Amino acid sequence: MPLACCSTRVCYVIHCCTMSSPYFIQSRSVTSVTSPAASLRSKLTSRRRDVTDSVAVKVEEEEAKIPAHGPASASLSMGGFSELPLQGAPHPKSETATVPLSSHSRRRRQLKVEYDDDEDFKPMKVEHWQPPDWKKQLEYIREMRSSRDAPVDKMGAEKCYDSEAPAHARRFQVLVSLMLSSQTRDQVTAAAMLKLRAHGCTAESLLATDDETLGKLIYPVGFWRTKVKYLKQTSAILQKELEGDIPDSVEGLVRLPGVGPKMAHLAMDIAWDQVSGIGVDTHVHRISNRLGWLKTPTKNPEGTRKALEEWLPRELWSEINWLLVGFGQQVCLPVNPLCSVCLNQHSCPSAFKNSPTKRPKAGSPQSPSPTSAFKTKTEVEQDSAVKDERTKTEPLFTPVSPTTQRKQAKRKVKMS
CATH class of the missing domain: 1.10.287 (Helix Hairpins)
Known part of the structure; x- marks a missing residue:
């Protein structure tokens, strides 16, 4: 024992x-x-191991047949263990008991990612489009504009304000001169600004002036009746919000009545000494298309501004306006340009070509639409207003010549 x-x-x-x-x-x-x-316990243990190994092999074979992200794969693994199915319960593909899945069955084949060496890798260079020979053409334009004797050099917006006035008054006068210059020659704009400055060109003084007097002061600028309305509305906004000063951003300037993108960018440059964009008028728009400075031809000044700003260096944005405006006033005229005296006659794609014909009369089959080229936001609004003006009487302050008086007298005699 x-x-x-x-x-x-x-x-x-x-x-x-x-x-x-x-x-x-x-x-x-x-x-x-x-x-x-x-011995009985050892036999039971060995038999359990055999069952476990055989079931694990079957599970691996079944898992290989089932997609990786299928619903069956998720049901096989719950916390690393599986339970035996009940008798009589349906089970897909298997009637034996499941066991914990081995780590080899869960392992997925990984892709090997190879990278190039930093020394051999060269990033792709993206070249921005630039017109051919534009630097040479710009130098020739500078040479032709070296005398600075164009109307814009003597009577432009930079010359129309009172240099002795307070800073906010000078900025306001710059904005007023730009508003008056739309569809108006520089000589007429300068004369109107002289009369306004003598009267008092501030937001407060323009608000105190009646419409008739203000119209006499700015006449004969283009669309003077519409501009009287815009000046009074703009003066009221600036006097209420900024005490007579002008906004210091393009967004604030464009929201004013009668102020378009060209005026806003020029006002930022002249009044605030900040280059926010290129001031594009009809001269800059016309010359840029003639010289081929645009990747694709544009139909309006705003499209020309965006196309120029894509490739023209920013340090030239302030200079390009007065260069091309004076060049367009003296050499590259809208009709019959002086290509024979232009230094760019050999590189300009539009040299010695026929000038554009005049616009046909309204109502003709070839008449352009009201929203055709060379029209900005402000000009379209002003064109709609000028139609009402034509239905009214003759403009004020227009003297009748003696010849016209004699013709009118003869007509009355014949009719009698």
Whole structure:
């Protein structure tokens, strides 16, 4: 009896170590058969291992057939273990019990990504479009404009304000001169500004002036009746919001009545000494298209401004306006340009070509639409207003010549 008890205890200790220690679980060679109970337990353990291995192989085969992200793959793994299905319950593809999936079955094949060496990698260079020979053409225009004797040099917006006035009054006068210059020659604009400055060209003084007096002061600028309305509305806004000063941003200037993008960019340059964009008028628009400075021809000054700003260096934005405006007033005229005296006659694609014909009369089959080229936002509004003016009487302050008086007298005599 003492020997049997000792052997039973020893077997029990060995069995406990085998069940609890991971070393004895992984090792398949260490076994101890000292009693019927121990041998029975060892047989059950070995049979469980065989079942586990066979089921794991089947699960791996089934998982290979099922898509990686299918619903069945998600049901196979719950916390790393699976349960035995109930008897009679439907189970796809398998009737045996499932076991924990091995790490090899979950592993996915990874793609190997190879990168080029930094030394061999060269980023692609994106070249911006530029017109051919534009630098040479610009130098020739500077040479032709070296005398600075064009009307814009003597009577432009930079020359129309009172240099001795307060800063806010000077900025307001710059804006007023730009508003009056639309569809008006520089000589007429300068004369109107002289009369306004003598009267008092501030937001407060223009608000105190009645429409008739203000019309006499700015006459005969183009669309003077419409500009009287715009001047009064703009003065009221500036006096209320900025105490007579003008906005210091393009967005604030454009929202004023009668102020377009060209005026806003020029006002920022002249009044605030800030280059916000290119001031494009009819001269800049026409010459840019003639010289081929645009990737594709544009139909209005605003489109020309955007196209020029895409490639023209920013340090030239302030200079390009007065250069091309004076060049258009003296050499590159709208009709019959003087190509024979132009230094760019050999590189200009439009040199010695026929000048554009005059616009046909309204109502003719070839008459252009009201929103055709050379019209900005302000000019379109003014064109609609000038139609009403034509239905009224003759403009004020227009003297009748003696010749006209004699013709009218003769007509009355014949009719009588």
